[in-house]
Amino acid sequence: PFYFVSTNRLPLSLSLFSDPEWGSCSLGVFICLACSGIHRNFQSPAKVKSVRLSRWEDSEVQFMAENGNEVARSKYEAQVPVYYYKPTHKDCQVLKEQWIKAKYERLEFTVDRKPLLYEEGTREGPLMKRGRDNGQFLTRRFVLSEREGTLKYFTKTDAKEPKAIIKVDTINASFQPEKIGNPNGLQITYLKDFNTRNIFLYNESSKEIVDWFNSIRAVQLHYLKVAFPGASDVELKPKLTRNFLKEGYMEKTGPRQTEGFKKRWFTLDHRRLMYFKDPLDAFAKGEVFLGHKDLGYSASAGLPPNTHCNGTWQNGITIQTPDRSYLFTCETEVEQQDWLKHFNELINTKHPRHASSHWPL
Ligand SMILES: [Zn+2]
Structure with missing residues (x-):
């Protein structure tokens, strides 16, 4: 009917x-x-x-x-907490599945809901973590603490000293099932001594990994409210974890532009274009900041006429910053245009908004 x-x-x-x-x-x-x-x-x-x-x-x-x-x-959806990530249809399966289950099956957001476990202030448990050097996934004990504002992990279950202490306010977490090769794959990016560091995690349980994700966001919101006491929820929400704007391969030259083009994996996170030798590298080899056009930034198709083109890819992009120019090539024209669209959106906007085209699940 x-x-x-x-x-x-x-x-x-x-x-x-x-x-x-x-x-x-x-x-x-x-x-x-x-x-x-x-x-x-x-x-x-x-x-x-x-x-x-x-x-x-x-x-x-x-x-x-x-x-x-x-x-x-x-x-x-009577009371969905601000920090809870409401996925769109573009998001990965694990986020959509857990949102629908949280909403309709576990009744986490109804008027008479129970206290939510994301808000307990501490969370502890095993997650599979990819080894930086050998690429093997091993069980590590993770501890999230709202009081300390940290996420720590321990190599041995009974270890006293954590292998790493990550400040929650430097974390970005994003689901990366394809890159990690697991439907529950979660990438955590954070700052370590002013360098961007990546760790790659998963858990066999979809609920567990999404619970970790939302617990991290809950702690982040707590710290944002302390740091920006007057700010509204709408203002704070985009400062929680965010999806990368785009990822993929391009070739690039070094600063002298005579070293030849090398294939690199690029991640565009807000105004930062980071590049890696391999998609699962722990550290970026470098990054390009994309500022506003009034400050001397621009991005255009093509390469300067005198460029020594020894790369395999032909679709050039030139990014101009106040300090220097960066040269890239893309495999296809479609990729070139898509990267340029993202670069120019950032360069043309003073305060770029986060992708918001979505419809509710
Ligand atoms: Zn649907």
Whole structure:
């Protein structure tokens, strides 16, 4: 029965970006195909039907009409904490799955919710961590402390001294299932003696890794509120963990631009373009800061005419900074244009906003 789609108003964004062609008769919400798989995998599986193809009982149609996505949102998302990362459909599967489960299955955000474990102030447990030199994943004990504002890890379970002490306010955490080769792969980037350091983690349990992620964000918010007492939640939220704007391979030359082009892995994190020999390197080989155009920054297609082009890739990019110019090449024109789009968005904006094009799950 098509008609209840029109009687039951769907959020405009929902109908624009995807077809919510499925309905959960258990919850009275319309969902997309990807989300329907998650609903079917609940401990007590939801009854999911196709809007077009399934036979709907009159009582089910009525239930859908009485509930619907907005009613469900006001009930199941009554109190979502500011720090809790609400994924969009662009995010990885583990984040979407755990958000949907937290919301509908564990009822973490309803009016009469229980205290949330992300807010307990300390968290401790094993995570698999990739070894810096041999690339092997080994179990390490991690401890997050709100009081100390740190995330520590210990090589032996009974070790007294941590292998590393990471200040939570320098952390960025982002899910990187493809790069890490695990659906629950989490990259943590932090500052160590003014250098950017990466560690790569995962946990067999999807819930566990997403819980760690949101616990880190909860501690970060706590420190931001102390550091910026007058700031609103809307202002603080973008300062929590963020997704990288873009990652991928390009070739680059050294400062004299005669050393030849070398293939490197690039990560664009806000205004910092970092480059690595390998995507899973612990330390960046270097980075380029992308400031505003009024301060002398620009990015354009092509290379200076006298460039000694010995690289394999032909699609050039020149970034001009107040100090020097940086030369890059991309494998394809599509990649070149996509990098340039991101660079110029940053260079043309005084305070770049974080990607916000999303529709609710
Ligand atoms: Zn969906």
